[in-house]
Amino acid sequence: MVIMTIHITNLYGQSPYSVALMSQNLVSDIGKMLGMKEIGIYYYDSSKENPASLRTRFDGMNAAVAHGDTIVLQTPTWHPTEFERAYLQQLRAGYDINLVLFVHDVPPLMFSGNFYRMPQVIETYNMADVIIVPSEAMLRVLRENGLTVKKVLLQHMWDHTTPLSWQTPQFEKLVNFSGSPERFQFIKEWKYDLPLHVFAAPNAKLEAPASTVIQEEWKFKTELLDKLASNGGFGLVWNQTEDSEYYSLNASYKLSTYLAAGLPVLVPATLSNKEIIENNHLGFVIHSLEEVPEILNKISQEKYDGLVRNVKRFRVLLNEGYFTKKVLIDMVHLLFQNESDQ
Numbered sequence: 166m167v168i169m170t171i172h173i174t175n176l177y178g179q180s181p182y183s184v185a186l187m188s189q190n191l192v193s194d195i196g197k198m199l200g201m202k203e204i205g206i207y208y209y210d211s212s213k214e215n216p217a218s219l220r221t222r223f224d225g226m227n228a229a230v231a232h233g234d235t236i237v238l239q240t241p242t243w244h245p246t247e248f249e250r251a252y253l254q255q256l257r258a259g260y261d262i263n264l265v266l267f268v269h270d271v272p273p274l275m276f277s278g279n280f281y282r283m284p285q286v287i288e289t290y291n292m293a294d295v296i297i298v299p300s301e302a303m304l305r306v307l308r309e310n311g312l313t314v315k316k317v318l319l320q321h322m323w324d325h326t327t328p329l330s331w332q333t334p335q336f337e338k339l340v341n342f343s344g345s346p347e348r349f350q351f352i353k354e355w356k357y358d359l360p361l362h363v364f365a366a367p368n369a370k371l372e373a374p375a376s377t378v379i380q381e382e383w384k385f386k387t388e389l390l391d392k393l394a395s396n397g398g399f400g401l402v403w404n405q406t407e408d409s410e411y412y413s414l415n416a417s418y419k420l421s422t423y424l425a426a427g428l429p430v431l432v433p434a435t436l437s438n439k440e441i442i443e444n445n446h447l448g449f450v451i452h453s454l455e456e457v458p459e460i461l462n463k464i465s466q467e468k469y470d471g472l473v474r475n476v477k478r479f480r481v482l483l484n485e486g487y488f489t490k491k492v493l494i495d496m497v498h499l500l501f502q503n504e505s506d507q
């Protein structure tokens with residue numbers, strides 16, 4: 166007899182280029198490995214749905230939920246906050262359950278124009294028994310904005326469970342970047358005498374890129390890792406121009422993609438989890454893009470190969486999903502033990 170089922174939500178219906186979709190699928194797949202059941206959340210324009218049909222939709226999603234169960238909501242669902250709040254309220258009203266929020270992104274902090282929505286978002290977070298947030302810095306900001314949930318866990322880093330590329334990256338004086346030129350202004354302004362290989366969706370190509378900006382085709386999963394590994398060089402994490410401080414709070418998905426491909430990384434000094442890069446010697450922490458050519462022109466073959474060896478060792482954690490497994494298992498302990506009066 167099962168006495169407690171853990172359910173975890175998973176997003177459906179977004180474009181295959183959606184990183185939100187990829188990351189939710191990843192967490193839900195690992196949750197299922199640990200025996201959790203999935204609740205699918207379809208992405209559509211829910212703002213026009215009337216409350217009665219929304220309630221029926223939620224009842225359908227909750228068909229397998231019973232008293233005593235635990236629900237992990239991966240948030241944002243990219244529906245309006247009202248949708249998430251209504252869903253959680255219906256769960257709370259209908260069942261005696263444990264609620265966990267696994268926060269991937271905080272939309273009011275991603276886009277400054279949305280900051281006015283912060284109180285509503287925090288109110289929704291405060292419905293949780295346990296909340297999982299990307300970093301200590303994110304937790305601080307959420308606390309400053311009224312987060313009261315006592316039981317908190319940190320994600321630290323995204324996993325990347327795509328089958329690995331077994332190629333060993335070679336030292337090349339080039340930088341790989343995965344992300345759209347629309348979001349990352351520095352791509353348009355790349356002025357260094359070093360190739361910048363940009364991996365972005367087909368609809369996000371630059372009209373007239375600098376000759377050192379090489380626009381790669383979008384690649385899925387292992388193909389992406391293979392191409393990054395065969396390009397060699399480094400993987401770059403860099404801020405968007407606007408709202409550039411967000412990487413000091415979230416966990417960057419591309420960071421894990423590069424490491425899974427075996428590439429050493431160049432990351433901004435403001436990155437929330439830069440200590441992981443420093444402590445494990447996985448690349449360089451930089452303060453400005455000006456440092457990129459300096460590093461690439463100076464680094465020796467031996468030093469590069471040493472970084473590649475460190476990455477090869479570390480990436481096992483990502484490939485086997487150990488950051489996610491750890492936080493999901495810690496979540497169960499935190500729910501059912503009294504150790505957390507933090």
Ligand SMILES: O=c1ccn([C@@H]2O[C@H](COP(=O)(O)OP(=O)(O)O)[C@@H](O)[C@H]2O)c(=O)[nH]1
Nearest residue numbers: 184343344364365383384389417418419422
């Ligand atoms: O050709 C490509 C280019 C990008 N990506 C994915 O897009 C992510 C980068 O997305 P984003 O810039 O939103 O990540 P973050 O800002 O979290 O680092 C990468 O990690 C890849 O998983 C991909 O699958 N194929």
